[in-house]
Amino acid sequence: MRYRIRCRVSGGVTGTREAWLKGKDGQEARYDTREEAEQEAANLNQTMNQIYSTASFRYTVSETDS
Numbered sequence: 001m002r003y004r005i006r007c008r009v010s011g012g013v014t015g016t017r018e019a020w021l022k023g024k025d026g027q028e029a030r031y032d033t034r035e036e037a038e039q040e041a042a043n044l045n046q047t048m049n050q051i052y053s054t055a056s057f058r059y060t061v062s063e064t065d066s
Helices: 033-048
Strands: 001-010 016-020 056-066
Touching: 001 033, 033 056
Parallel strands: none
Antiparallel strands: 001 016, 001 056
16 A cells, blocks of 8 residues: 555645646655655745735545555
């Protein structure tokens, strides 16, 4: 089983939108362990949600078959 991170952004000018997290290569990021994916999601949740942001970011982990 592999894991990926779902990104949800709400607020700001464009409203709410969702997508799978992508890596620097533009491909969907996948993780071999839930712990690795959870750590990345926690880091992103902390980094992206700043006190003065007009948008709210939420990163959650999901299982994938491949």
